[in-house]
Amino acid sequence: MTAPLRIGILGLGTVGASVFQALHLHGTAIAKRSGRTMRVTAVSARDRKRDRGIDVSGVEWFDNPVALASSDHVDCVVELIGGADGTAKEAVEAALSSGKHVITANKALLAKHGSALVALAERHQVALNFEAAVAGGIPIVKTLRESLAGNQVTRVSGILNGTCNYILSRMELEGLTFDACLADAQRLGYAEADPTFDVGGFDTAHKLSILASLAFGTAIDADAVYVEGIASITPLDLVMADELGYRIKLLGVAERTATGIEQRVHPTMVPKGWAIAQVMGVTNAVNVAADPVGELTLVGPGAGGNATASSVLSDCVDIARGIVLPPLGMAASALAVLDRAPMQRHEGGYYIRLAARDRPGAAAGIATRMAEQSISLESIVQKRPPASRAADPTGKSGEPVPVVLITYATTEEAIRKALDAMIADGHIAEPPQLIRIERG
Ligand code: HSE
Secondary structure: OOOOEEEEEEOOOHHHHHHHHHHHHHHHHHHHHHOOOEEEEEEEOOOOOOOOOOOOOOOEEEOOHHHHHHOOOOOEEEEOOOOOOOHHHHHHHHHHHOOOEEEEOOHHHHHHHHHHHHHHHHHOOOOEEOHHHOOOOOOHHHHHHHHOOOOEEEEEEEEOOHHHHHHHHHHHHHOOOHHHHHHHHHHOOOOOOOOHHHHOOHHHHHHHHHHHHHHHOEOOOHHHOEEOOOOOOOHHHHHHHHHHOEEEEEEEEEEEEOOEEEEEEEEEEEEOOOHHHHOOOOEEEEEEEEEOOEEEEEEEEOOOHHHHHHHHHHHHHHHHOOOOOOOOOOOHHHOEOOOEOOHHHOEEEEEEEEEEEOOOOHHHHHHHHHHHOOOOEEEEEEOOOHHHHHHOOOOOOOOEEEEEEEEOOEEHHHHHHHHHHHHHHOOEOOOOEEEEEOOO
């Protein structure tokens, strides 16, 4: 009979405790599917005394995660420490180098060091599995690496950060402030230890760079991702989006274009009728366009202990079954260098909110600058508050007033040039808000 798979868990936070508990409660059923029993034989966490709602008596405790990673008492290391460098990286390298399989939920580590770690795993003929690193409980890594291995992917996009989607959803539906929603997301355990990773778009960028690698057979290149976060989104943007028939989502998009592979993360207006616009709260969604399958969308819980544990367990089952695949879907040496498309060449529609100085000629000046760049306007709305109208019935005061422009498809370069010219003209009182529109 095959000996049990001995698992060591590094990091006993909500995910680690959920994995431990699931193996305790459902170990027999999981063993039947895997053809092999799994046992958590070692753990490492900072605080031995903390009540995690699990019974770790009888499990070997390591104060030093790297020592656990190199120990002969485990066959497989589950890394749930987090962080691109430091202990997590040392422990993963130690485990791979000593011939142990590794499972990690650490997207920051993979985004920065993924290509080197994949090569290390390959050298030692062990698995490096990371289903939990992207989109929590959604099995998108396996979908791209295995189920769609016979397809040519043209685009992968989605809502990849539960915290941002939770914040935008609550701001829109309940009219709450950004800060209040972020505090709730942290309390519920969705946010990263440093929430700027979430709201600044970097967590999405890390995940997107991993998906792009799997989708296009390229080395992971997180530095090539264009990143904007959600901190600049105001209640007025959400109201305007609603009036115009859109919802605002933080999307990650990786796409083959005529100018190379585009990887971009930014708040995006998506038509309310689209499936992705219906995805609210901490839920994630990933859409893949590929030939010959066409389009498919996977939706599910993107953050939280149980969702992430589900993906970790699936990776454990693969290892117990003896499945060791190239982590990024092909040999490390076969991965191409990503041919980065310049963001300036991005084409699409734009929402632009300006704080325009309310005086004669401002609208004409703004329209002229757009026309000079051959940008065609789909709509233009000036939202003058009633109080300011009463204070200035002639409209010559120059007080800032919100003006929203929606453009037809144009390039990022044209938009940037038009905005720079408007700023130089003195028609605009504050930095413009710019949100890209997806129209399909
Ligand atoms: N902070 C992440 C999120 C957790 O909000 O999606 C899952 O990676």
